[in-house]
Amino acid sequence: MSRILVTGAAGAVGSLIRPRLARPGRTLRLLDLVPLDPGEGEEAVQASVTDADAMRAACEGVDAVIHLGGISLEAPWERILDVNIHGTYTVFEAARRAGVARVVFASSNHVVGYRTPAEYPLTADTPPLPDTYYGVSKATGEALGALYHHRYGLDVICVRIMTCFAEPPNPRALSTWLSPDDCARLLEACLAVEKPGYRIVYGVSPNTRGGWVSLDEARALGYAPADDAEVHADAVHAAHGRPAHDDPVFAYLGGPFTFPDLDADRL
Template sequence: MNREEAGGSLSTVLITGAAGGIGTLMRSRLARPGRVLRLLDIAPLEAGPGEEAVLASVTDLDALTEAGRGADAVIHLGGQSVEAPWERILEVNIDGTYKIFEAARRAGVPRVIFASSNHAVGFHSPDEYPLPDDTTPAPDTYYGVSKVTGEALGALYHHRYGLDVICIRILTCFPKPLDQRALSTWLSPDDCARLFEACLAAEKPGYRVVYGVSANTRGGWVSLDGARELGYEPQDDAEVFAAEIIAERGELAPDAPVLRRLGGSFTLPQYDADNL
């Protein structure tokens, strides 16, 4: 996909959490002639061609505001990526996400793309599939609560301040599916980049919540209507890994605990507060 195919005219994109799993996968995939990727993380990064590195935390409002100067969009990937005690989630994921939106407002960044999660709606069950984009929040963890909060902050900053905000409920984004369940929830890195490009290129998207998943044969758990309205069309299918994964791990029983809710293992007792 080239820049013209993406329909984008954005010149500088600030990516928070750029040293993390998805951030690392996106660097080469979002690179475009004439585009600067401004990479922000608490981990040192070496900037390559068309990149700028910013050493800063999502908890530092002044640093975030400065990093946003001149940016055309923020892709917010930074934060605690799994469940953690409440204090950690509050500081990094909730207050940190507030600071991202506030920094964007102060710096005049017109668009924020927020990496939300299926864990914002993790307690919904298969009898409700495919979950629509406007599914009522049902977070499965403190981490899921932080994603619901981020979506709400996005709505506030759109309606009050006019920011374009797209919240992507990402399911499972790794180079390949990690287990049998991920054969249904996988978002390939290439499809993830396609979705981010659609979010960057969409004209006046307003405020939206969409799902991020590939065109998996075993999928259908969530709707892609909203993502497709933005111009996203997934091209990958986890089924190409199915034989390998099933040979290694076996088939999951239909009543396996990780299949009872969208959030999978995050809905199980191991994530009760007393176990954190």
């Protein structure tokens, strides 16, 4: 695909994948609220995903949208509703009106954050059980994707991203890490697969301590991951220690997103 719109391009995941998606003959149209300095093969758009007119203009002439934009942590309901839910609707609607054929939606493992280890590995067919307003917003985005595929014919792939950082940030991430290179490999598979229809896949590397979620759906797209968090295990344990087997961070897939400090009256 020759021109791809990436929303939230200045965010954590956007910054990691931006250089990894660069290809000869490809233009990345980068959209974010903050100003971006475009390099070779890039275009920059400063706008909000909640701005319908700006999103419609940003979608003109693109082959696909990778929608990363939004609030990436828990927040009060009003902010989640405006940015993550209304903003995602705005992106899908702008893509439809501009005739974009494909949207890759950055969903999250927090859609199923209250699932327990007894249920692992979770699959694309595992019903939502969100752990936060943030998780609810991602479940809503997946539902919008289903609507826009079945009603309007958009190809929509929802990627339930796990823990995407340059390196695993803590012991829990030794099971949930999605390396930046594997993230780019998965996004390339989402862009390249022919006629995917509507899909839900998990974004995770094939970690030695993994198995929490299924990689079958992502591999079916052509995803060929190559990284393993285990190479970072010694450094992670040296920095953070070794957690107890009954540490509450492992009680649910959502980890600390299920903790009481994110209760609504504390936000």
